Amino acid sequence: MKVTIKDIAAAAGVSPATVSLVLNNRPSRIAEETRERIKKTAEELGYTPNSAAVLLKTNRSYTLGLLIPDIRNDYYGKYAKGMEDACQAKGWSAFFCTTNNNPLKERQYIETLHAKNVDGISIITTPSNQSALFLENRDLILSYGIPMVQMDMTGYRKPANAVISDHFKGGYMAARHLISLGHTEIAFITGPKFLEGSASRILGCKKAFEDAGLNWNPSLVFEGNYSYESGYVAIDNLISQKFTAVFAFNDLMAYGVYNSLDKYNLKIPDDISVVGYDDNFTSSIINPPLTTVYQPIYEMGQTTAEILIHAAEHPDHEPVVKEFDLQLIVRKSTRDIRNDI
Amino acid sequence: MKVTIKDIAAAAGVSPATVSLVLNNRPSRIAEETRERIKKTAEELGYTPNSAAVLLKTNRSYTLGLLIPDIRNDYYGKYAKGMEDACQAKGWSAFFCTTNNNPLKERQYIETLHAKNVDGISIITTPSNQSALFLENRDLILSYGIPMVQMDMTGYRKPANAVISDHFKGGYMAARHLISLGHTEIAFITGPKFLEGSASRILGCKKAFEDAGLNWNPSLVFEGNYSYESGYVAIDNLISQKFTAVFAFNDLMAYGVYNSLDKYNLKIPDDISVVGYDDNFTSSIINPPLTTVYQPIYEMGQTTAEILIHAAEHPDHEPVVKEFDLQLIVRKSTRDIRNDI
DNA sequence: CTGTTAGCGCTTTCAT
DNA sequence: ATGAAAGCGCTAACAG
Numbered sequence: 087m088k089v090t091i092k093d094i095a096a097a098a099g100v101s102p103a104t105v106s107l108v109l110n111n112r113p114s115r116i117a118e119e120t121r122e123r124i125k126k127t128a129e130e131l132g133y134t135p136n137s138a139a140v141l142l143k144t145n146r147s148y149t150l151g152l153l154i155p156d157i158r159n160d161y162y163g164k165y166a167k168g169m170e171d172a173c174q175a176k177g178w179s180a181f182f183c184t185t186n187n188n189p190l191k192e193r194q195y196i197e198t199l200h201a202k203n204v205d206g207i208s209i210i211t212t213p214s215n216q217s218a219l220f221l222e223n224r225d226l227i228l229s230y231g232i233p234m235v236q237m238d239m240t241g242y243r244k245p246a247n248a249v250i251s252d253h254f255k256g257g258y259m260a261a262r263h264l265i266s267l268g269h270t271e272i273a274f275i276t277g278p279k280f281l282e283g284s285a286s287r288i289l290g291c292k293k294a295f296e297d298a299g300l301n302w303n304p305s306l307v308f309e310g311n312y313s314y315e316s317g318y319v320a321i322d323n324l325i326s327q328k329f330t331a332v333f334a335f336n337d338l339m340a341y342g343v344y345n346s347l348d349k350y351n352l353k354i355p356d357d358i359s360v361v362g363y364d365d366n367f368t369s370s371i372i373n374p375p376l377t378t379v380y381q382p383i384y385e386m387g388q389t390t391a392e393i394l395i396h397a398a399e400h401p402d403h404e405p406v407v408k409e410f411d412l413q414l415i416v417r418k419s420t421r422d423i424r425n426d427i
Numbered sequence: 428m429k430v431t432i433k434d435i436a437a438a439a440g441v442s443p444a445t446v447s448l449v450l451n452n453r454p455s456r457i458a459e460e461t462r463e464r465i466k467k468t469a470e471e472l473g474y475t476p477n478s479a480a481v482l483l484k485t486n487r488s489y490t491l492g493l494l495i496p497d498i499r500n501d502y503y504g505k506y507a508k509g510m511e512d513a514c515q516a517k518g519w520s521a522f523f524c525t526t527n528n529n530p531l532k533e534r535q536y537i538e539t540l541h542a543k544n545v546d547g548i549s550i551i552t553t554p555s556n557q558s559a560l561f562l563e564n565r566d567l568i569l570s571y572g573i574p575m576v577q578m579d580m581t582g583y584r585k586p587a588n589a590v591i592s593d594h595f596k597g598g599y600m601a602a603r604h605l606i607s608l609g610h611t612e613i614a615f616i617t618g619p620k621f622l623e624g625s626a627s628r629i630l631g632c633k634k635a636f637e638d639a640g641l642n643w644n645p646s647l648v649f650e651g652n653y654s655y656e657s658g659y660v661a662i663d664n665l666i667s668q669k670f671t672a673v674f675a676f677n678d679l680m681a682y683g684v685y686n687s688l689d690k691y692n693l694k695i696p697d698d699i700s701v702v703g704y705d706d707n708f709t710s711s712i713i714n715p716p717l718t719t720v721y722q723p724i725y726e727m728g729q730t731t732a733e734i735l736i737h738a739a740e741h742p743d744h745e746p747v748v749k750e751f752d753l754q755l756i757v758r759k760s761t762r763d764i765r766n767d768i
Numbered sequence: 769c770t771g772t773t774a775g776c777g778c779t780t781t782c783a784t
Numbered sequence: 785a786t787g788a789a790a791g792c793g794c795t796a797a798c799a800g
Contacts, residue, residue, distance in 0.1 A: 087569075090793055101771045106795060117769065132570075137542045139793035140484040141520075142776045146480070156502040157511075158708065167499060169695065170525055174532075179539060182498075182523045191515075198520060200429075201478045229473075230429075293429055314712060341712045348714055366711045371655060371682045372687055431777055442787045447779060480777035483792045510800060 089131045109135070140427050143202055149179045150394050151199035151207040160366040161336075161383060162210070165237065168209065168387020180365045187212050189219035196226055206394030233397035235390045238283060247393045248407045249386045252393050253283045256379045256412045257290025260333050260361045263377070263414055265298045268357060268424035269331040273306045275320040275343065276337045286421040287335055287363075305393070317342025325350060330358060330423060337362035337369050340376055340419075355421035364403055365415055374418035382410045430472045435726035450476070482544055483625050490520045492548040492734050494539035496528050501707040502677075502724060503551070506578065510549065511729020517736055522626045528553050529701055537567055547574040547735030552622070574738035576731045579624060588734045589748045590727045596625040596752045597720045598631025598722045601702045603708035604718070606639045609699060609765035612673040614647045616661040616684065628676055628704075651680050658683025666691060669701060671764060678703035678710050681717055681760075696762035706756055723751045 091105040093395050098105070106321045108116055110125045120250055141147045152169055154162045166182055172385035173180045181204060183195040207227050228246065235247040264272050275289060277284030288307070295302045295338040308323055317339030321332075334340040340362035344354065352358050354374055359377060362369060362378035369376040432446040439446070449457055449465045455631050471703045483490045490757060493510055495503045507523055514521045522545060524536040548568050555669055567589065576588040589703030605613050615632060629648070636643045649664055651657035658680030662673075675681040679704035685695065693699050695715055703710060703719035710717040738744040 092793075101793080103796085104770060107770090110795085112796090120770085134538055134542045136483075136544065136793050137486070138479045138544055139776090140525060140795080141479040141482055142477075142778090143795050144791080145776080157498060158508060160499060161498040163504065165521075168487065170498075174535075179522065179543070181520065182507075182511075194515075197475055202475065202520070203477045217768075297773075302787095345712060345714065368712075371686060371709075372713060373685065387766055420674065429777095432776075443778080444780080444788075445786060448786090451779085453780090461785080475779050479794090481779080483777080484779050486792080491785090 089133045089137065090136065091133075093131060094124060094128050094133060097123050097131065099365050100124065100150070108410065109133075119178060123374065128392060145203070145400070147203045147205055148311060148379050149181060149202065149204050150391060151181045151195075151202075151204040153183050153185055153192055153195060153207065153209045153253050155185055155210060155212045157184050158266065159338075161364050164383045164388075165210070165387040168384040168389075169391045170387075172388040172391035176391075177326060178391070178395060180391070187236070188341075189223060190219060192220065193226065196223055196230075199229050200232065204232065205398035206235070208235050208237060208390045208394065209239070210237045211239040211283070220292060222237045231393055233403070235393050237386060237390060245396065245405050246391040247405050248308065249390050249393070249410070251386070253286035253413055254293075255291040256285030256381075258294045258361065259290075259412060260287075260292040260363065261294035262297075264331045264359060264361060264420065265294060265300065265361065267331075267420060267422045268426075270300055271303070271306065271329040272309065272330070273320075273324050273327075273329040273332040275308050275310045275317055275339050276336040277310060277312050279309055284335055291333065310335065312336050312338060314338050314342045318346045320347035323349070331360070331420070332358060332364075333361045335363050336340045337364045337366040337378055340367065340378070341372065354419050359420040361422075370417070378415050379415045380413040380415050382413075386410055429477065431477065432474075434472060435465065435469050436471065439465050440510070441465065450474075451653045458551045463674070487543070487739070488544040488546055489518065489546050489720060490522060491732060492522045492524060492536075492541065492543075492545040493742050494526055494533055494548065494550045495535060496526055496551060496553040498523060498525050500679075500716070501709070502705050502722075505724045506551070506728040506731075507726040510732045511728075511731075513729040513732035514736075517732075521732070524662045530558060530564060533561065533564050534567065539562055541573065543763075545573065547576070547737035549576050549578060549731045549735065551578045552578070552580040552624070559586065571660075574735055574744070576734050578727060578731060586746050588738065588746050590731050590751070591735070591748065591751055592722050592727070592751045594627035594663040595631040597704065597722075598628030599635045600631075600679055600753060601628075601631040601704065601720050602635035603639075604757070605672045605700060605761065606635060606641065608672075608700065608761060608763045609767075611641055612647065612670040613670070614661075614665045614668075614670040614673040616648065616651045616658055616673060616675040616680050618651065618653050619660060620650055621687060625676055628742045645667075653675065653677050653679060655679045659687045662687035662691070672727050672761070673699060674704075676704050678717060678719055682709065682713065685692070685713065686716050695760050698763040700764075702761060711758070718758045718761040721754040721755050721756045722744050727751055 091102045094105045095102045105124055116422055160335055170180050185192040235249055237249050250272050276288055306329055308320040310320055315332050321343055334343050340360055343360055347358055354360050362376045365378045365380040369378050432443045436443045446465055449462050497503055506712045511521050524532040578590050578592055617629055633643055647670055649661040651661055658675050662684055673684055675684050681701055684701055688699055695701050705715045706719045706721040710719050
């Protein structure tokens with residue numbers, strides 16, 4: 087059925103060992119004439135190496151595992167794409183595993199990934215990730231001795247690699263943008279407070295207020311959970327108060343804000359300015375296009391793969407933390423109100 | 428490092444063969460007491476079977492490969508999720524491979540998948556898929572003897588499984604909906620004409636016109652390519668003509684229509700009604716929510732996995748074609764104009 | 769310059 | 785009721 091190096095060896099009149107040497111371009115002194123003959127018959131027979139055999143022998147799968155909460159979330163989709171592309175560029179593969187934020191499912195996948203001998207695993211902080219079960223999962227990976235990179239896991243420091251962005255700065259940028267447009271009463275829809283990323287963004291916002299000499303109003307802060315619905319509900323809860331702008335800590339919640347505001351007949355940006363975070367695909371096509379904080383998530387995925395591949399190839403690899411810059415994308419959902427009556 | 432059955436055998440004082448028998452629940456008469464002891468030590472040592480070894484021996488990877496144009500497209504995302512969930516339910520895994528509609532990349536992935544001994548492959552028709560290179564890829568999979576299911580590949584009949592939906596009916600449903608709302612001048616933004624699915628939808632639309640005794644106006648048909656931009660451009664091209672509704676052959680193009688219409692100060696659905704196709708996530712949160720034809724794409728993904736797993740487990744498996752029902756989701760982007768002045 | 773050999777971890781038939 | 789042994793396809797150390 088499947089053609090093996092034995093078949094090639096027989097067809098080319100050499101031994102399997104020679105075939106292996108040639109096909110892997112090992113530095114050995116095989117006659118040029120023999121080389122050609124072997125390569126040619128391999129090509130003719132349509133040979134593909136059996137990676138299970140290679141793996142069993144070398145203990146290297148050239149495969150990475152990626153644990154993501156949800157592939158359908160554009161944010162994670164971009165990250166996954168970045169990893170996949172970087173893998174492909176180096177001849178590696180990636181296993182995508184969707185955990186749905188379920189620690190048991192995540193654990194199961196980690197075991198599968200271990201069984202499949204992946205050479206590295208990427209994990210992501212999610213709204214419920216700080217639970218003990220999730221932390222146990224991190225330790226499981228470490229105990230298997232599999233290189234791992236933590237994406238956006240600001241709070242959990244273990245001897246492992248990390249790929250992060252500066253949430254404090256992101257919060258600061260968004261708030262400052264709104265303030266520079268004359269907004270002083272700003273509603274904030276945050277992520278779960280136990281998430282460090284969300285907490286840092288709030289700190290960034292407060293700093294922006296402080297720098298501008300503005301008063302911080304805690305009653306305009308609503309704790310969301312990064313879902314569309316929580317953005318929608320947030321407005322219902324805040325609507326009785328006065329505010330001219332809202333900063334939602336991710337785009338998904340901003341979409342909820344859009345529709346909730348529409349229900350109250352409030353126009354964006356005429357009545358209320360809105361800022362999001364992440365820059366999902368939808369944010370540029372929605373009406374009005376959403377001003378948002380862009381995270382180079384695709385690049386973070388690429389870097390994750392590169393770190394993991396490096397770690398796999400260099401057993402003496404030292405844990406590394408890469409931080410990425412944020413960028414404010416100004417679109418049509420925010421407006422200068424300084425010249426209003 | 429990694430614990431093997433040998434380790435368990437040593438610890439439990441039995442032979443590796445016995446361990447294998449017990450851990451795989453093979454029907455053999457191992458003493459209950461021994462069974463327990465083996466299972467317990469396996470648990471204690473944290474044993475995970477080495478799937479490379481299992482694969483090498485059994486020639487079964489319990490893994491499926493999925494060739495998709497783009498994981499970031501929600502349509503494919505749902506499909507991938509369906510496959511992944513069905514795999515997980517049966518203890519299988521899935522490899523996601525993003526081809527970007529590049530036949531060379533697809534080919535490369537097929538070879539990788541073959542090298543990794545996947546037990547089945549799913550492929551999807553895409554806007555450029557009918558090219559000779561893509562068709563060669565199908566044949567490559569077949570030549571490897573790997574079970575395959577073609578998703579939405581209405582035009583290419585080979586001895587292979589398929590998972591499809593009735594495009595003719597989908598086109599008919601959308602057009603009839605608009606007609607029932609009093610629209611007689613409807614613009615159509617189709618997919619590439621070489622795609623059978625798109626062609627069938629047009630036929631369905633024509634049939635709806637015919638059934639309603641309406642005249643078909645070819646100048647209101649614009650050939651798009653299923654991208655956001657092509658929906659946007661379509662309106663630029665059609666705007667000089669009179670129409671009260673547009674049916675875009677996918678949601679992405681409908682989003683382009685939304686923004687292009689906005690540019691001309693045309694309101695949805697007040698001035699123009701819009702219907703899409705696919706029911707992406709964005710369609711329910713966009714303003715106004717988009718009326719669209721829902722394809723049970725998640726279920727199609729599940730079924731794909733089930734067919735593939737079945738085929739892998741039954742070498743005598745006969746090719747099967749599963750057709751799925753469509754559903755019109757009526758939201759706020761379409762409006763009854765019969766009582767207008 | 770090329771071939772022989774052992775063995776990676778597991779399954780499975782055949783002996784005991 | 786359990787164990788010994790062969791072998792899946794490949795690589796790498798060692799022979800020749």
